[in-house]
Amino acid sequence: MSTRTRVIDGDGRDGEQAFEYRMEPFRTELLAYCYRMLGSAHDAEDLVQETYLRAWRARDQYDPNRGSMRTWLYRIATNVCSTALRARGARPLPSGFVAASEPLAPLVRGEHAAWLQPLPDSLLTSDEPAAAAIDRGSVRLAFASALQHLSARQRGALILRDVLSFSAAESAEILGCSVASVNSSLQRARARLRDAGVVQEDVAEPSLGDQRVWIERYIRAFERADVEALKQLLTDDVIMEMPPMLHWFRGRENYGLFMHWVFEAGKDWHTVELAANGGQPGFAAYRRAADGGYELHTVQIFTVTAEGISRNSVFQDPEVFASFGLATRIDR
Numbered sequence: 001m002s003t004r005t006r007v008i009d010g011d012g013r014d015g016e017q018a019f020e021y022r023m024e025p026f027r028t029e030l031l032a033y034c035y036r037m038l039g040s041a042h043d044a045e046d047l048v049q050e051t052y053l054r055a056w057r058a059r060d061q062y063d064p065n066r067g068s069m070r071t072w073l074y075r076i077a078t079n080v081c082s083t084a085l086r087a088r089g090a091r092p093l094p095s096g097f098v099a100a101s102e103p104l105a106p107l108v109r110g111e112h113a114a115w116l117q118p119l120p121d122s123l124l125t126s127d128e129p130a131a132a133a134i135d136r137g138s139v140r141l142a143f144a145s146a147l148q149h150l151s152a153r154q155r156g157a158l159i160l161r162d163v164l165s166f167s168a169a170e171s172a173e174i175l176g177c178s179v180a181s182v183n184s185s186l187q188r189a190r191a192r193l194r195d196a197g198v199v200q201e202d203v204a205e206p207s208l209g210d211q212r213v214w215i216e217r218y219i220r221a222f223e224r225a226d227v228e229a230l231k232q233l234l235t236d237d238v239i240m241e242m243p244p245m246l247h248w249f250r251g252r253e254n255y256g257l258f259m260h261w262v263f264e265a266g267k268d269w270h271t272v273e274l275a276a277n278g279g280q281p282g283f284a285a286y287r288r289a290a291d292g293g294y295e296l297h298t299v300q301i302f303t304v305t306a307e308g309i310s311r312n313s314v315f316q317d318p319e320v321f322a323s324f325g326l327a328t329r330i331d332r
Contacts, residue, residue: 026069028124030048030051033074033159035139036147036159037152038088039117039144039145041123042322043088044119048077051073051077055072055073071170074164075174088114092116093141094242094247094248095145100250104258107247115244116145117320117323118280118313118315134278135163138163139278140280141313149192149196150189153177153181157175157185158193160175162190168182206306214302215282215302215304218233223269225269228256234309235305238309239312240258242298268288269285269287274299280301285298298316
């Protein structure tokens with residue numbers, strides 16, 4: 001084995017143990033990075049595993065004199081993500097993919113589309129110091145959705161420079177390109193986000209406590225199937241979207257019409273609160289079944305502003321359910 005990894009660290013670990021120990025603190029931040037790049041919690045977990053596997057196999061090639069462990073791991077993760085993007089493509093939300101529909105229009109499933117998925121907050125919980133420093137705004141659904149409209153190089157440049165604060169030279173090393181190419185990609189990425197009306201650092205939200213008050217009121221109204229109470233909690237231009245359906249619409253009145261239709265199919269609901277994408281509140285909705293139990297129906301993730309709930313992203317996807325560790329049925 002190379003003498004480069006046959007070293008003893010300060011805690012008495014030999015080379016292979018020391019190398020693994022040095023890699024581990026970056027796992028959660030790499031998960032957030034892969035999620036931003038791919039838009040899927042499931043894919044992000046798989047790609048972090050692939051990153052660590054490649055890093056372990058290439059451990060003899062790591063030279064601390066040429067760069068930090070963090071930079072080296074990000075370069076491997078970027079290569080892994082770029083390969084995955086070429087194979088799988090972007091993951092938009094319906095509101096960024098097709099035109100709005102009428103609230104009572106027939107639901108149409110996007111059979112061949114891969115949709116953006118929420119990232120459970122449980123995956124961002126870690127004792128690693130780097131995990132505590134993750135910019136939660138940079139994993140919000142709106143920002144993650146906007147990133148899906150950028151090329152892989154543009155996504156990488158924007159995340160590395162504006163979110164993770166790597167230098168231009170470090171970003172060029174990670175992306176395997178020139179500093180000029182990084183700067184060009186960054187400028188184009190920023191311009192596209194500005195055109196889309198998304199500026200990550202300007203995201204303004206109420207405190208987590210205030211958001212929780214809005215959502216608790218929403219949950220009480222939802223469990224009562226009280227449409228008028230729900231409408232009072234919404235902004236005028238609220239958006240509801242529901243991947244894998246292409247159906248989405250805007251406006252409080254449209255929202256109310258749709259919820260009347262939902263509650264016609266069942267007014268007995270049970271909810272389980274959850275959080276995703278760096279603190280966005282939400283819940284899993286379980287609908288009463290004929291035998292008296294409750295069956296998992298959707299995961300709903302909310303964007304809350306000072307004026308009320310401005311977006312409800314509703315997911316009906318077994319892969320999303322599994323990522324949150326949700327039971328498919330609750331017997332009561």
